[in-house]
Amino acid sequence: MPPRDMPPAPAAPPADSPATAPRRRTHGRSTLQHIADAVGVTKVTVSRYLREPHRVAPATAERIARALAEQGYMPNRQAGMLASGRSRVVAAIVPSLANSVFADTVQGLAEGLQSRGYELLLAATGYSPTREEQQIRAVLGWSPDALAVTGRQHTDAARALLQAAANAGTPIIEMWDWQPRATAFAQVGFNHAEVGRAMARHLTRAGYRALAYVDTGVAADFRAHERGKAFLGAARAVAGVQAQLLTATAGDAFEAGREAVTRLLDSRGRIQVDAIAFANDHLACGAYLEAERRGIAVPAQVALMGFGDFPLTRQLGAGITSVRPPRYEIGRETAAMILRRLGEAGEGAEEGTGAVAWTLMERGSTAPRRVAAVPRLRPAG
Amino acid sequence: MPPRDMPPAPAAPPADSPATAPRRRTHGRSTLQHIADAVGVTKVTVSRYLREPHRVAPATAERIARALAEQGYMPNRQAGMLASGRSRVVAAIVPSLANSVFADTVQGLAEGLQSRGYELLLAATGYSPTREEQQIRAVLGWSPDALAVTGRQHTDAARALLQAAANAGTPIIEMWDWQPRATAFAQVGFNHAEVGRAMARHLTRAGYRALAYVDTGVAADFRAHERGKAFLGAARAVAGVQAQLLTATAGDAFEAGREAVTRLLDSRGRIQVDAIAFANDHLACGAYLEAERRGIAVPAQVALMGFGDFPLTRQLGAGITSVRPPRYEIGRETAAMILRRLGEAGEGAEEGTGAVAWTLMERGSTAPRRVAAVPRLRPAG
DNA sequence: TTGAAAGCGCTAACAG
DNA sequence: CTGTTAGCGCTTTCAA
Numbered sequence: 001m002p003p004r005d006m007p008p009a010p011a012a013p014p015a016d017s018p019a020t021a022p023r024r025r026t027h028g029r030s031t032l033q034h035i036a037d038a039v040g041v042t043k044v045t046v047s048r049y050l051r052e053p054h055r056v057a058p059a060t061a062e063r064i065a066r067a068l069a070e071q072g073y074m075p076n077r078q079a080g081m082l083a084s085g086r087s088r089v090v091a092a093i094v095p096s097l098a099n100s101v102f103a104d105t106v107q108g109l110a111e112g113l114q115s116r117g118y119e120l121l122l123a124a125t126g127y128s129p130t131r132e133e134q135q136i137r138a139v140l141g142w143s144p145d146a147l148a149v150t151g152r153q154h155t156d157a158a159r160a161l162l163q164a165a166a167n168a169g170t171p172i173i174e175m176w177d178w179q180p181r182a183t184a185f186a187q188v189g190f191n192h193a194e195v196g197r198a199m200a201r202h203l204t205r206a207g208y209r210a211l212a213y214v215d216t217g218v219a220a221d222f223r224a225h226e227r228g229k230a231f232l233g234a235a236r237a238v239a240g241v242q243a244q245l246l247t248a249t250a251g252d253a254f255e256a257g258r259e260a261v262t263r264l265l266d267s268r269g270r271i272q273v274d275a276i277a278f279a280n281d282h283l284a285c286g287a288y289l290e291a292e293r294r295g296i297a298v299p300a301q302v303a304l305m306g307f308g309d310f311p312l313t314r315q316l317g318a319g320i321t322s323v324r325p326p327r328y329e330i331g332r333e334t335a336a337m338i339l340r341r342l343g344e345a346g347e348g349a350e351e352g353t354g355a356v357a358w359t360l361m362e363r364g365s366t367a368p369r370r371v372a373a374v375p376r377l378r379p380a381g
Numbered sequence: 382m383p384p385r386d387m388p389p390a391p392a393a394p395p396a397d398s399p400a401t402a403p404r405r406r407t408h409g410r411s412t413l414q415h416i417a418d419a420v421g422v423t424k425v426t427v428s429r430y431l432r433e434p435h436r437v438a439p440a441t442a443e444r445i446a447r448a449l450a451e452q453g454y455m456p457n458r459q460a461g462m463l464a465s466g467r468s469r470v471v472a473a474i475v476p477s478l479a480n481s482v483f484a485d486t487v488q489g490l491a492e493g494l495q496s497r498g499y500e501l502l503l504a505a506t507g508y509s510p511t512r513e514e515q516q517i518r519a520v521l522g523w524s525p526d527a528l529a530v531t532g533r534q535h536t537d538a539a540r541a542l543l544q545a546a547a548n549a550g551t552p553i554i555e556m557w558d559w560q561p562r563a564t565a566f567a568q569v570g571f572n573h574a575e576v577g578r579a580m581a582r583h584l585t586r587a588g589y590r591a592l593a594y595v596d597t598g599v600a601a602d603f604r605a606h607e608r609g610k611a612f613l614g615a616a617r618a619v620a621g622v623q624a625q626l627l628t629a630t631a632g633d634a635f636e637a638g639r640e641a642v643t644r645l646l647d648s649r650g651r652i653q654v655d656a657i658a659f660a661n662d663h664l665a666c667g668a669y670l671e672a673e674r675r676g677i678a679v680p681a682q683v684a685l686m687g688f689g690d691f692p693l694t695r696q697l698g699a700g701i702t703s704v705r706p707p708r709y710e711i712g713r714e715t716a717a718m719i720l721r722r723l724g725e726a727g728e729g730a731e732e733g734t735g736a737v738a739w740t741l742m743e744r745g746s747t748a749p750r751r752v753a754a755v756p757r758l759r760p761a762g
Numbered sequence: 763t764t765g766a767a768a769g770c771g772c773t774a775a776c777a778g
Numbered sequence: 779c780t781g782t783t784a785g786c787g788c789t790t791t792c793a794a
Contacts, residue, residue, distance in 0.1 A: 044764075078468070082786090103484075
């Protein structure tokens with residue numbers, strides 16, 4: 001009874017289809033109708049088997065299963081989405097896939113989502129707000145069940161698109177940032193101003209007094225700018241501490257870090273600050289290599305710290321102090337929050353605030369300065 | 382005449398729709414029908430305006446344009462795909478987005494494709510063949526217009542899926558590898574055996590005689606294994622040259638590179654080979670740092686070379702010699718090949734072989750060995 | 763436990 | 779230049 005196993009060539013005219021007009025074009029793939037014809041049921045039953053197997057008679061189920069396997073059936077997601085209105089797709093937009101920081105977040109997202117049968121649609125903006133707007137527009141065309149974007153800075157048009165989607169019931173999550181005052185959308189991340197302050201505190205407490213923050217040359221890395229601003233504010237608030245701001249050149253981040261160091265040298269080639277914080281670890285590592293080349297001791301002559309906790313920070317010298325952002329955790333928590341809002345909540349279904357913890361990884365590059373180096377800060381007696 | 386501008390709330394029952402049965406559920410988004418109602422035409426005209434604007438009367442066109450903007454219309458891609466049978470989506474499957482090598486390829490792909498209005502659907506396998514199979518299955522459900530995968534090693538089932546898709550007319554491209562004998566699918570990449578041989582040749586010509594190849598600990602990085610195999614073969618074919626194979630530990634690649642160096646030390650802490658080639662630059666850089674820590678001079682006591690041309694290779698010591706793979710170019714050429722096969726060929730529409738050139742970047746870490754170091758290879762006189 | 767009917771939003775002929 | 783007709787492959791009531 002089960003007919004030929006050639007997928008797209010049902011032997012007889014399908015009972016359920018208008019026998020008069022032949023199928024217009026079939027893309028070579030087996031459809032529910034083909035399976036139904038092979039088994040001798042209607043496509044509804046096959047569809048039901050696929051979604052709620054227990055609601056189909058065991059005997060029928062078995063024959064359907066066989067036909068499915070024989071024909072190598074693969075569901076057409078477009079059709080499914082169109083009919084059901086739910087896509088089982090979550091879209092995520094990140095600045096750059098080449099940045100390992102976001103790659104880890106995406107990894108966490110993918111793991112959390114794919115375990116529940118959701119597909120991940122990914123787009124990168126290259127740190128360009130207008131490109132982000134385009135990408136938001138593009139992915140919304142896919143009717144994702146949810147959308148995760150990076151940060152809280154968007155063009156007005158992008159914001160409008162997000163707001164419209166949110167109003168239509170699509171969960172929108174802003175990743176990698178976190179503000180205490182609730183914003184228009186859900187957030188999963190941490191507060192970058194807090195990190196900037198913590199970096200300043202770490203250096204001042206270790207006894208450093210002449211500080212610099214080297215910001216990234218990437219204009220649209222708003223979070224790095226925010227850390228820098230907070231760093232400077234917190235540093236300058238400490239008595240006896242000076243702090244200056246530099247902006248790294250664009251291009252190769254290692255070179256930019258090297259160059260930042262050379263810009264901080266005086267005419268006799270001596271470093272003018274005693275500690276430098278960087279917007280990211282690439283810059284910090286480049287700076288370390290330049291210091292090493294010039295015979296500037298780290299941290300004896302200058303302390304260095306970065307952000308991102310890249311593997312290389314553990315390899316250079318006595319280690320470069322860095323802040324470990326919860327990159328993977330942001331992805332996981334975003335996935336969890338999306339699933340919750342989609343009503344797919346697991347056990348611990350409580351809605352969190354979306355705040356995720358970061359850690360300051362203290363390494364040799366910011367070892368406490370010897371007291372002798374800051375004599376004037378202690379009372380003479 | 383143009384009615385209210387509330388998108389999903391057409392004032393009157395749509396002229397073109399069955400007025401008896403109300404729309405079942407509308408996802409809050411404006412549809413072609415809404416626009417048509419607002420303008421007073423049928424949805425076909427609106428659809429036509431979207432695809433072939435010049436075939437619509439200027440007056441109508443302008444009113445449609447206005448309605449489109451007012452309602453913030455966004456096409457439903459699922460519906461479009463289902464109706465047209467073409468998705469304007471190209472899927473790509475890479476081992477890892479965290480690996481900058483593939484990130485660049487994806488970048489090239491995205492640029493080449495998005496300029497022609499194609500969307501990129503991305504999936505990562507984590508270097509797992511079974512995961513690749515799952516991902517292939519998943520993305521094929523989206524009916525992509527083309528599919529690019531990485532490498533030529535797939536599970537049998539994956540190969541069958543690809544073959545079926547290819548038979549159904551979907552262009553399938555294997556990226557990052559290239560075999561002279563045509564394989565089942567189109568290829569865009571380079572020959573890794575050739576690279577391995579070139580690496581061996583580079584070292585032996587520079588006068589190194591005791592070689593090692595440190596392969597990656599990632600079991601499914603077949604291309605690295607291939608380079609290693611060819612490296613050993615070519616090295617051993619040279620008179621007086623010895624070559625051994627090591628496999629790096631898994632985990633942090635810098636640490637693995639360090640560890641490889643320690644494994645190559647004799648009991649007195651002296652390095653037993655005079656040159657090491659690595660499966661990738663992370664390993665090579667880790668090795669350099671370990672050599673530096675131990676006071677082993679590079680290249681005087683040991684030469685090092687890697688693969689990938691990562692930025693860090695330009696920063697350490699006098700530079701680490703590496704092979705620059707055409708990462709971005711592979712993406713671009715894959716895009717071009719796909720567009721050609723999809724009949725969207727641009728000017729230079731000739732089908733190439735898909736072979737893309739790599740470059741050996743010679744740096745200080747493999748400077749030619751002084752003659753004195755290999756005395757026994759020259760005739761005593 | 764299964765089926766019939768209707769329709770998701772859009773495109774593709776073919777008329778007019 | 780515009781409309782009519784007929785689906786794309788699947789899900790969803792509602793009946794049987």
